[in-house]
Amino acid sequence: MAERGSSRRGGGRSRRGTAGFRAVERRRELQERPPWWGRLEARITISLVAIGILCVGASSYLVALSVGYYDQVSERQVELQDETLSLAEPYYEELASAQRDAFLARTELLPHELGAIDDAELEAFLDRWIRARANVVEVVVERPGVEAVIVGRPDPATFIDERARVSLDGWIHVPIEWPLSEAGGLVRVTWAVDPTIRTRHRRLGELARGLGAVEVKDAGGEQSMAERDEVRQAVIAALGIASSLVLFVAILAGILIARRTTRKVSDLSSVMRQVASGELSVRAPRLGADELGQLAAAFNIMLDELEHTRRRIAYLQRVGAWQEMARRIAHEIKNPLTPIQLAVQQLREKDPGTDARFSALLRDSVEIVEDEVEALRRMVTSFSQFAKVPEVELEPVDLGRVLGEFERAYAHVDAALEVEALAEPIEVLGDRQLLKQVLVNLAENAALSAREAGVEEPEIHVSAARVGDRPLACVVVEDNGPGITAERRELVFEPYETTRAHGTGLGLAIVKKIVLDHGGEVSVGESEALGGARFEIRLRLA
Amino acid sequence: MTGPGALGRRRMLGLALASPALVVLLGAVPEALPRRKAKFSYTSRELKIRVAVPDLLRTTDKQAMKMLDGGYPTRLVYDMAVYAKGSRTPSAAVHVEVSVQWDPWNQDYIVQTTIGAGSPTVRRYALRADAIKASTTLSVAVAKTSDIPRGEDQIHFVQVIAQRNPIEAKSSGAGGAARGQDRDLEVFSRWVGMFVRTRPKAEKVIEFRTHPFYVPHG
Numbered sequence: 001m002a003e004r005g006s007s008r009r010g011g012g013r014s015r016r017g018t019a020g021f022r023a024v025e026r027r028r029e030l031q032e033r034p035p036w037w038g039r040l041e042a043r044i045t046i047s048l049v050a051i052g053i054l055c056v057g058a059s060s061y062l063v064a065l066s067v068g069y070y071d072q073v074s075e076r077q078v079e080l081q082d083e084t085l086s087l088a089e090p091y092y093e094e095l096a097s098a099q100r101d102a103f104l105a106r107t108e109l110l111p112h113e114l115g116a117i118d119d120a121e122l123e124a125f126l127d128r129w130i131r132a133r134a135n136v137v138e139v140v141v142e143r144p145g146v147e148a149v150i151v152g153r154p155d156p157a158t159f160i161d162e163r164a165r166v167s168l169d170g171w172i173h174v175p176i177e178w179p180l181s182e183a184g185g186l187v188r189v190t191w192a193v194d195p196t197i198r199t200r201h202r203r204l205g206e207l208a209r210g211l212g213a214v215e216v217k218d219a220g221g222e223q224s225m226a227e228r229d230e231v232r233q234a235v236i237a238a239l240g241i242a243s244s245l246v247l248f249v250a251i252l253a254g255i256l257i258a259r260r261t262t263r264k265v266s267d268l269s270s271v272m273r274q275v276a277s278g279e280l281s282v283r284a285p286r287l288g289a290d291e292l293g294q295l296a297a298a299f300n301i302m303l304d305e306l307e308h309t310r311r312r313i314a315y316l317q318r319v320g321a322w323q324e325m326a327r328r329i330a331h332e333i334k335n336p337l338t339p340i341q342l343a344v345q346q347l348r349e350k351d352p353g354t355d356a357r358f359s360a361l362l363r364d365s366v367e368i369v370e371d372e373v374e375a376l377r378r379m380v381t382s383f384s385q386f387a388k389v390p391e392v393e394l395e396p397v398d399l400g401r402v403l404g405e406f407e408r409a410y411a412h413v414d415a416a417l418e419v420e421a422l423a424e425p426i427e428v429l430g431d432r433q434l435l436k437q438v439l440v441n442l443a444e445n446a447a448l449s450a451r452e453a454g455v456e457e458p459e460i461h462v463s464a465a466r467v468g469d470r471p472l473a474c475v476v477v478e479d480n481g482p483g484i485t486a487e488r489r490e491l492v493f494e495p496y497e498t499t500r501a502h503g504t505g506l507g508l509a510i511v512k513k514i515v516l517d518h519g520g521e522v523s524v525g526e527s528e529a530l531g532g533a534r535f536e537i538r539l540r541l542a
Numbered sequence: 543m544t545g546p547g548a549l550g551r552r553r554m555l556g557l558a559l560a561s562p563a564l565v566v567l568l569g570a571v572p573e574a575l576p577r578r579k580a581k582f583s584y585t586s587r588e589l590k591i592r593v594a595v596p597d598l599l600r601t602t603d604k605q606a607m608k609m610l611d612g613g614y615p616t617r618l619v620y621d622m623a624v625y626a627k628g629s630r631t632p633s634a635a636v637h638v639e640v641s642v643q644w645d646p647w648n649q650d651y652i653v654q655t656t657i658g659a660g661s662p663t664v665r666r667y668a669l670r671a672d673a674i675k676a677s678t679t680l681s682v683a684v685a686k687t688s689d690i691p692r693g694e695d696q697i698h699f700v701q702v703i704a705q706r707n708p709i710e711a712k713s714s715g716a717g718g719a720a721r722g723q724d725r726d727l728e729v730f731s732r733w734v735g736m737f738v739r740t741r742p743k744a745e746k747v748i749e750f751r752t753h754p755f756y757v758p759h760g
Contacts, residue, residue: 089612096613096646174647193647198613205614209707209745216735217728224741225709234737242733 041262048254056247063239071232078212078228085208092201096193100174103191106133107176110187114141114180126151137173137190144184171195264292268299280307312516315493319513322495326506327387330380337373337380344369379504386495386506392431392517396542399426399464399473406439406462415447415458415479422464426473427542434514435539439477441507442535446479450532452500453482459530467538475537478527489524515539572625572701572751580700580752588683589634589690589757591622595678595704598748599642601671606706606745610670615643618677619705619744624685627697627754634685642677644670653677692757700752705744 036042110129117125122141130136130153138152171192180186213225216234226234264287271284280303284296344366351359400422407419443460450458459480467474484492491497493512498505515522520539527534580593598618599606610616618640623632641654648666651673656662667673684700 092613093646100647172645172647201613202615205609205612208609208612208614216738216741217732218735218741219732221732226738226741230738230740231734234734234739237737238730238734241737 039262040265041258044258044262045255048258049251052247052250052254056243056250060239060243064236067232067235067239071228074228081207082211085204085211088204089208092197092204095197099193100176103174103176103189104178107178107187107189110139110189111178111180114187119146122149123151127154135171135192137171137192139190140188141180142185142187143180172198264288264296268292268296271296271299275303280310316513316516319495319509322509323387323389326383326495330383330387333376334380334384337377341370341373344373382504382506386504386510389510389513390434392434392514394429394431394518396427397430397432397435399428399475399539402430402432402435402439403462403464403475405432406436406443409436410440410443415443415450415460417443417460418462420461420463424466426464426466428473428539429542430518430539431514435518438511438514438537439475441511442477445503445507446477446481446533448500448503450479450481455481461527461530466541471541472538473541475539477535477537478530479532480527480530481532483526483532484524492524493522511535511537571630572623572699573627575701575749575751577753578702578750580702582752582755584687584757587687589624589685589687590681591684591700591752592679592681593700593702593752595620595680595702595748596675598678598704598706598746599674601674607670610642611644613644613646615641616677617641617707619708620680621703622680622682622684623701624690624698625701625751626691627699632701633698634689636682636684638680638682640677640680642673657682687757690757692759694756694758697754697756699754702748702750702752704748706746708744709742 113129114122114125126139126141126149130139130151136153138150140148140150142148172195174191174193175188176191177186177188210225212228214228214231215223216226216231217223267287268284271282274282283300283303287293287296347362348366351362353359403419403422407417411417439462443462446460447458461478462476464473464475466472488499493508494505495509496505497509512522515537518539520537522535522537525534525536526532578593580591583590583592599610599616601607606616620638620640621635622638623635625632637658639656641652643652643654644650645652645666649668651667651670653665653667653673653676654662655665655677665676667676690696690698
């Protein structure tokens with residue numbers, strides 16, 4: 001059983017040792033920065049870049065699909081237009097052929113009409129014949145053995161079609177020949193065709209040539225024609241480069257935003273790692289008013305409270321150690337004091353008085369011993385009081401009552417004590433007797449300090465009030481003594497720290513211990529009203 | 543020790559290495575164009591050239607023949623410039639436009655030639671081959687004789703740029719007035735235009751220079 005128990009104890013030590021080792025390892029791990037790919041900044045940047053690439057890629061793909069779709073539609077339109085032009089193209093030839101046939105048919109009739117016309121009336125007949133037809137320019141009649149008769153339109157430059165506003169000279173001339181008779185000869189009639197047909201057909205040709213080509217503008221705004229395939233590739237290239245530019249800007253913006261956001265997290269993480277490694281004095285920087293800023297502020301408050309608690313615990317531990325030492329010293333010193341005092345009293349009583357010089361020496365020595373014993377006894381009493389500060393029993397206490405009892409019970413203090421009446425009832429969580437002791441200690445400390453500093457009329461002012469909206473009450477004890485220098489303000493609460501000739505350095509330590517046991521705070525500063533020290537005690541409201 | 547042989551080899555090596563770059567650099571220089579034969583004659587007033595560019599409009603070009611036989615006019619534009627050897631500035635230049643078109647009423651081909659700002663001359667051909675030959679064979683005055691320095695040491699050549707159905711570039715004047723999406727579209731179209739690599743100037747372009755010639759002293 002003993003072995004098992006020993007084994008258990010050993011195992012327990014081993015577990016504690018392992019746990020301690022793990023804690024050290026964990027702290028070491030916390031102090032190391034994660035690799036770049038594990039950092040938040042890198043992850044957010046990579047995520048933003050990936051999202052950017054995905055968005056731009058998807059948009060580019062959709063655009064490419066749109067371009068392809070409209071290209072297909074355009075191609076179909078081009079095919080339809082090509083087909084339309086192919087169908088329209090023969091009409092020009094067919095129209096010309098039909099008109100030529102019509103001219104031929106009308107020219108064929110002329111020889112029949114000329115059969116009954118004799119030579120003298122030929123020119124006049126032809127003139128009438130031409131005037132009767134708007135699109136005849138000239139008629140030539142060649143008879144065998146006779147000089148040819150040529151009759152032209154008398155006014156070929158006039159407009160024959162007011163709507164077209166084109167003179168006959170500008171028309172297409174179509175000369176048609178036909179035999180005059182079986183005996184020989186011929187007639188040649190020059191017909192005119194409206195040139196608008198040719199103009200339209202020329203335009204049709206231009207459209208046919210431009211089919212499938214697209215007008216593009218260069219950087220100077222000059223238009224030129226380019227093949228559809230070439231334009232499609234140019235559109236895709238232009239979109240690709242534009243998308244790349246957008247992606248580049250997005251990546252740049254992403255990196256900047258990620259860096260700006262993650263810098264706060266990084267700063268906070270750095271502070272947290274330092275805290276985790278035991279450095280409680282660091283504080284997170286101000287990170288703005290967003291959630292991270294609030295987190296940093298809350299973290300700083302937590303650190304403040306942690307630091308405060310740590311100091312409080314350290315102080316109480318220190319005071320506890322001093323109390324234990326004081327108790328032992330008091331015990332060790334107190335025991336021999338009574339025998340010493342009895343012994344010297346016996347020596348004084350047993351003096352035969354035969355030798356005056358001896359008697360005087362004895363008397364002086366006994367007095368010295370008794371004085372020192374008394375001094376030691378007082379010291380022991382102080383030590384005992386310090387060692388036996390009772391446990392605080394918290395309950396709602398009327399602060400006004402505490403101040404009143406303090407004023408009545410300790411009016412004997414060698415100073416002008418003034419207790420300010422409360423403006424409103426204040427109830428705190430505390431131990432009435434111990435709170436009174438706190439006030440007594442502070443008042444006595446103030447009075448003695450003032451006296452030792454040579455102040456003829458020491459003044460002590462005690463007041464209490466609520467602290468704003470916080471659930472705290474503040475009790476203030478001010479005096480007109482020498483005050484406490486800024487360098488010593490933290491030290492005055494340490495046990496056995498005193499500048500007074502007859503002080504034990506325990507009064508203020510007892511004050512602080514009692515206040516801390518109340519969950520409160522005590523601090524010392526300079527009194528503006530009286531010019532001496534100003535002690536502030538903050539207690540929790542009930 | 544550097545001998546003349548070594549210098550020559552270095553020069554040849556340098557020329558061999560630089561030749562591709564020279565070809566690129568001299569691409570726009572008239573003297574770097576391929577050479578073709580042409581006939582030159584002169585009078586006291588003018589220098590005439592007779593040159594044939596049969597590959598500008600061939601009967602084997604089905605698309606071109608389809609357009610021609612469909613009654614659509616075919617424009618042949620010739621720009622000829624006389625250069626003194628070694629010069630990049632032309633001594634004289636002439637612009638000739640020839641239009642070939644089938645006339646379905648008269649069942650023949652019309653060849654209309656306009657030299658410079660002069661009046662057009664019209665010729666008719668019953669056969670397509672004759673019309674094509676007439677339109678691709680030029681015999682024009684390319685310069686005034688007085689503008690051409692004479693002498694055996696004054697070498698000249700003629701640069702010929704022949705285009706079939708050249709595409710006229712249009713200048714857009716509506717770019718500045720566009721607003722909103724139209725303006726963005728205008729900018730985008732120019733942006734796209736920057737990526738169009740080939741902009742055809744015509745259905746077909748033939749550039750060459752003639753063999754060198756000189757005009758003897760009178």
